[in-house]
Amino acid sequence: MVSDADRTKRPARMSVWLGGKAPKGRKAGQPSGLDRDRITEVTVRLLDTEGLAKFSMRRLAAELGVTAMSLYWYVDTKDDLLELALDAVFGELDLSKEAERGDDTDTDTDTDTGADWRDELRALAGGYRGLLIAHPWISPLIGTYLNIGPHSLEFVGTAQRIVRSTGLPTRWQGAALGAVFQFVYGLGTVEGHLKKRCADAGMTLEEYYVEAMGATREVAGFEQVLEDLDEIMAARGSETAEEMLERDFEVALDLMIAGIETMTARHAEADSDADAEPDESAGTDEPAVTGESGEAA
CATH class of the missing domain: 1.10.357.10 (Tetracycline Repressor, domain 2)
Structure with a gap:
């Protein structure tokens, strides 16, 4: 269990969109043509080509032709930058029709x-x-x-x-x-x-699929699963x-x-059925049934 003391020392990760983390301005002497949008754009490109595991601030700085410390004038942490990159990717969605x-x-x-x-x-x-x-x-x-x-x-x-x-x-x-x-x-x-x-x-997806299917056929005890899979695949044409x-x-x-x-x-x-149910607590407009003497039965 995390103690209160540990929680104070290591607070839960906050968001770059919270706490007034506004973009920092460029200090005199900093590389021109560098801003948060440019840094985020190159970050997305590197993540696409090299993956998350290989991404680092040093690698990003080399791609931009600046020192790693230069990046921290625009973002506080690597986490902030990854969060910016993630949101930038969501900006690729075309929501114009729905927005109307x-x-x-x-x-x-x-x-x-x-x-x-x-x-x-x-x-x-x-x-x-x-x-x-x-x-x-x-x-x-x-x-x-x-x-x-x-x-x-x-x-x-x-x-x-x-x-x-x-x-x-x-x-x-x-x-x-x-x-x-x-x-x-x-x-x-x-x-x-x-x-x-x-x-x-x-490899192409097709080549990978053929190779993977061939390899799984050599796995002992997998025969029934493959038989069922073959039936499904045959149905696909x-x-x-x-x-x-x-x-x-x-x-x-x-x-x-x-x-x-x-x-x-x-x-x-269900709503229709509820509306159709009679309200037993309410009165009725029907006349009372009377006996031969005319009194209410």
Whole structure:
């Protein structure tokens, strides 16, 4: 257990977006043409080409042609820089279409957009998957930092607006967001690292897949798993490995969307049933049943 004393000495990592960590100005004598945006841009490029494990402030300084100490006029720590790079990547998402909708949708039950929310959800999920594949280094950082930069928050806000427009009750919307985007995170992370591994090995995805499948056939006790896998693969027809990944993503996302539709319909049906139930505590307008004498029975 971490003691209070240790917690004071080593406070939880804060965010570059908190605590007034504004960009620092350039001191006289510092290299011209260097600012936080330029540093972040080169950081993203290095992370894309060399990966997170090889990234260092010294390596970044060499790429920029400056001393490592020069970088600390613009960022306090390496963590701050990685957080800036992560948010910059989220800025690659095209949210213009979703942004036009703004907050016009009702928070709970607006379904006037018909199938629009489905298309928007597919587009946003597909864009998120694309980021995870193109920049495999972001997946561990997403789980490390608060992700409260402007681009990250715009992504989250867009996702929330789309889910609000599905008609799901508010209490279920968080679960829907988690189901869709944690699924995309997991799948995109695996696919991103797989393709990075192929690139590092100088192989295409198809070549890697054929070689990997051949190697697994030599593993003892794996026969039944392979037999089932062969049946699944045969059902896919002549798809390439790339087409298979694309199709699997689309089908899985459609299953998520179908689940949202089912839960929305279930909620609407429950509300309808509740409205239809008679209120036993209320009076009745029907005349009382009387006996032959005319008295109330």
